[in-house]
Amino acid sequence: MIATLNNHMPLREIVPAAQGRARVSSIGARSFLLEAPGEFDLAAQRRIWALSQTVRGWPDIAEIVPGMTNLLAIFAEAPEDPDTVVARLLEAWDNARSIDLAGKTIEIPVHYGGEHAVDLPALCDLAQLSDREIVRIHHEATYRVFALGSAPGFGYLHGLDPRIYMPRKTVPSLKMAKGCVTIGGMQTGVAMLTGPNGWNSIGYAELQMFDPASPTPAMMAPGDTVRFVPARIEL
């Protein structure tokens, strides 16, 4: 069995995606990944959002998957000539103007500390901050949903204060509960499934953020603003 890690793909903030201009590679014959050059920041992501809107409208596209300063474009059929597709994507990227998505604001009540905050002591050690300061820094920040992925409804949130940065674990927690509020590298998020998880838990949120039966199954969408609101602090 493959133990799939929930949100196990962290922001790999150390490595710039591509130097200079955007890079396009393929996965199989139908999927093409465009990676933006430069920093992992809101400016690059805004251009990805713009690119997503353009590519989504192409008649030969089956599906698009925006990632972290990148976009996977899945075509309905394998193209005869991949170079044409690469050129189209690069041209669309060059023409993509930064847009800001008019997202909604989601407030997520969090029970900081307590039985689910298994990694809070380690983060205190790493950050050289008290648990109370870490909780304050985490809930005072405003986050943007850059993209969704990895688990149903899981949002990659940008905007973590560098003071509470914590790399993901080399040995993941085997059974982290759905709802754990976690930090993975320079990102934060809420675990959507119970299971193996390499991020670091500092609290717990009961809010249901994914409903497969709903016409809009995921509560979060790219561009949304997220705020964590302390419902309880148990330190």
Add this chain to the structure above:
Amino acid sequence: MIEILETGPFNTVQDLGRPGYRDIGVSASGAMDPFAVRIGNILVGNDEVAAGIEVQTFPFSLRFDRRTVFAVTGADGDPMLDALKLLPWCAYTAEAGQVLELKHPPTLARAYVSVGGGLDVPSVMGSRSTSLRGSFGGNAGRPLVKGDRLALGNSADFAPVPANGLAVIEPAVALRDVFPDFVDGTLPVRALPGGEHALFPDDGDAFWSQTWKISSRSDRTGYRLSGEPIKPTTSIEMRSHGIVPGVIQVPPGGEPIVQMSDANTAGGYPKIAGVIECDLWRLGQARIGSRIRFVRSTHAEARAIEQAVARYVEDVRTTSEMIKRALKAMA
């Protein structure tokens, strides 16, 4: 209704999957051998996307509680209807009370049971496939267990299946010019170099030239391959990006992972290659412990194979309909 009489773990309701929701983190799921599902559905007179049962742990048996058209496709081996040995890749009509039994197939991995009208489980996000990880879709979001009863949809088929059955020349035989056979017991799987291929020395030679074994830690999410580990010249980590089934990632240990039907929607490991979509069904039929080798392909070749598959499927559809119509008129 059909009732599950006997099943191993991990047999699930599957259709052609739930594409279109990767951007909210939902895996596409769907049959590991979608080709077998398409052909099975056509034989029983369904739309190609109807849901059936993916059987990957045997033996498996079910009882029909009313007259039902069905077909078993995919893995090799002869299914049994009561005491009668049936042909695989053949649609038959079962009478109420009859029991269909699937024994362990000799060489392949997964058999598909298609039924006239399809399995009438609720459609979730446009698909009846079971998402094991998300615990939704299919039969209550979980594998089938003994005693499960599944409703059947209404068959819209215009003509009955011939009394002696309606079979098809299976894809591996009909398209043997398109899908090369095993070479010394090793399945050739065609792939295209992936985004980080250039990071692997000697043009990825260690990857392309060795024979990989599908490890026991493999399932519908992905196949872990055992072999001589391959390492990139520099260790890099990618920003999280969308992935699809077929992507071949190389985690730090150096043993590649091929994502399959329940593929995660996002990844960040270096991608050395990607299996072409129209070869994924063959990988889906490769068993744990079997050997595979990757063969470098091109987009043009992948397109030509896709077109050959589309022609074959269309030929099966039109010819089977024509035959059923003709036999009905002459009956």
Add this chain to the structure above:
Amino acid sequence: MSAIDFSDPTTIALLTDALTAAGVSGLEISWPGGQLRIVVATGEEARINVSSTAQPVSAAQPVVVKAPMAGHFCSGNSSRSVADRLPRSVSAADTLGFLRVGPILLPLCAGRAGILTRQLAEPDTLVGFGDPLFEIEPQS
């Protein structure tokens, strides 16, 4: 078989479809009441000719398995070849061979228990509707 009206245009159209799909250029069917001849010509309408013969036929002792429609006769999968192992006993449900039309295989079943004595068509040849394919001596 007697229920089929070969002078019915619908039936003829279906047969013509079947022939075209099977890549068969023509078909001649004889039955107690007459004869039907269809010639599929590329680029033009099929020529169809129905004539009446009305000759009485005497029932033969062996049972003949006939082609349910036009197609290529296959004496079974290579692993299940029967032609070289005759005579042999068969049960009613046994698949003796197939009729192939494009990618589709119509299983040819014995239909009754007995001794399969003869295969009446050459493997991989085109056969027409009603052509005799196997002969079975019924056993009671």
